[in-house]
Amino acid sequence: MRLLTSLVLCLWVVVATADRWEDAFSAAERGDEAAALQIIRPLAEQGDASAQFLLGLAYKQGQAGMTRDYTEARRWYRLAAEQGHATAQNRLGVIYREGQGVPQDYVEARKWFRLAAEQGEPDAQNNLGLTYSEGQGVPQDYVEARKWFRLAAEQGDATAQFNLGLVYSQGW
Numbered sequence: 001m002r003l004l005t006s007l008v009l010c011l012w013v014v015v016a017t018a019d020r021w022e023d024a025f026s027a028a029e030r031g032d033e034a035a036a037l038q039i040i041r042p043l044a045e046q047g048d049a050s051a052q053f054l055l056g057l058a059y060k061q062g063q064a065g066m067t068r069d070y071t072e073a074r075r076w077y078r079l080a081a082e083q084g085h086a087t088a089q090n091r092l093g094v095i096y097r098e099g100q101g102v103p104q105d106y107v108e109a110r111k112w113f114r115l116a117a118e119q120g121e122p123d124a125q126n127n128l129g130l131t132y133s134e135g136q137g138v139p140q141d142y143v144e145a146r147k148w149f150r151l152a153a154e155q156g157d158a159t160a161q162f163n164l165g166l167v168y169s170q171g172w
Contacts, residue, residue, distance in 0.1 A: 033058075033063055033064035034065055037054075037058055037063075040054050044076060044079075047079075049079070049085040050080070050085065052077075052079045052083075053076070056072075056073045056074070056077035056080065056088060056091065057073070059073035059076060060073035060100075070095065070102070073091075074095050074102065078092055081112060086121040086124065087121060087123075089115045089121070090112065090116040090123050093108075093110070093112035093113040094109070095109075096108040097127070106131065109136070109137065110136070110137050112124075113127045113128040117148060117151070122156070125149070125151045125152035125155075125160065126148065126149060126152040129149040129160065130145070131145075142167060142172035145163075149163045149164040
């Protein structure tokens, strides 16, 4: 009986969460970003990785009337990234590579790029390729760079296609 009660409770949580996401998407489609964020914030606070990522994005870009805040963006991205959210991992890597609200740290950036890249995130694959092609926190390695550019390029990432072309045109 306890298992059945737990399963019913879990199902209720999933359905309720789905309804809240639907409400958030509807608000966003109406152009009411502030209302969407009011729905997303509690989901993020409850540990929903996608909501945490979106909240991080809102802070990073200063959307929905929010002041751009790299510290808050990093905090929410990290929460999502630690749950394996590939896009959040990539965005967290960008924060460290660019030194946005933190000291620039290529090693930390590479760590997050690699985690996302290994999940097939094309932007992270391109970023990891850049890390190797530019020797950011690692010895410069064009073979490794080409590998990551190619993986992203094969998924249609235009920037990676360009970077892969550079690798070949420069004879790297």
